[in-house]
Amino acid sequence: MSTVEKSFPVSWDQFHRDARALAWRLAGLRSDWKAIVCITRGGLVPAAIIAREIGTRLIETVCIASYHEYTEQGELKVLKEVAPFLLEDDGEGILIIDDLTDTGKTAGLVRAMLPKAHFATVYAKPKGRPLVDTFITEVSQDTWIFFPWDLGLTFQAPISKGTAG
Numbered sequence: 001m002s003t004v005e006k007s008f009p010v011s012w013d014q015f016h017r018d019a020r021a022l023a024w025r026l027a028g029l030r031s032d033w034k035a036i037v038c039i040t041r042g043g044l045v046p047a048a049i050i051a052r053e054i055g056t057r058l059i060e061t062v063c064i065a066s067y068h069e070y071t072e073q074g075e076l077k078v079l080k081e082v083a084p085f086l087l088e089d090d091g092e093g094i095l096i097i098d099d100l101t102d103t104g105k106t107a108g109l110v111r112a113m114l115p116k117a118h119f120a121t122v123y124a125k126p127k128g129r130p131l132v133d134t135f136i137t138e139v140s141q142d143t144w145i146f147f148p149w150d151l152g153l154t155f156q157a158p159i160s161k162g163t164a165g
């Protein structure tokens with residue numbers, strides 16, 4: 001996305017709760033998930049939390065880069081594909097995990113690799129939502145989600161003194 005009007009900062013605590021809420025939903029769908037395929041890098045963090053909750057130890061990565069300059073999305077580049085043995089059965093019983101879906105381009109690309117897999121993200125924006133099977137929180141398309149691994153503690157000016165984010 002390129003027009004960012006609002007920000008949605010997420011703390012580690014909130015992210016852990018939201019990822020755990022996603023794990024509860026996924027655990028309720030089936031108890032024998034065969035493997036998790038996480039989309040790097042953002043999907044690594046929820047995948048670790050979800051894998052612990054649902055007891056999955058087979059965890060694969062699909063490595064994709066697209067957002068090169070902060071909010072500007074460039075061409076999607078697949079840096080590493082999914083291991084061939086996981087492509088059997090078109091991904092039936094496999095969980096694909098990412099931190100969020102925004103335009104849905106990343107989700108569309110990975111869905112094409114594993115058409116029968118279940119795609120889950122912690123957060124979703126409206127354009128990406130139709131490509132995701134399960135998510136926890138939706139934010140508007142003009143909102144940028146700031147993940148805890150991209151944030152640090154900084155001084156905040158009092159609301160009365162300046163512009164509040």
Ligand SMILES: O=P(O)(O)OC[C@H]1O[C@H](OP(=O)(O)OP(=O)(O)O)[C@H](O)[C@@H]1O
Binds near residue numbers: 001042043064
């Ligand atoms: O729905 P889309 O518009 O395709 O965007 C969503 C993707 O963008 C971000 O990843 P990014 O490519 O920035 O890489 P990263 O996970 O390494 O930060 C995010 O983690 C999703 O994977």
Ligand code: HPA
Binds near residue numbers: 067145147
């Ligand atoms: O809102 C977002 N936040 C962080 N990374 C992203 N990649 C696409 N959209 C976003």
Ligand SMILES: [Mg+2]
Binds near residue numbers: 042
């Ligand atoms: Mg990503």
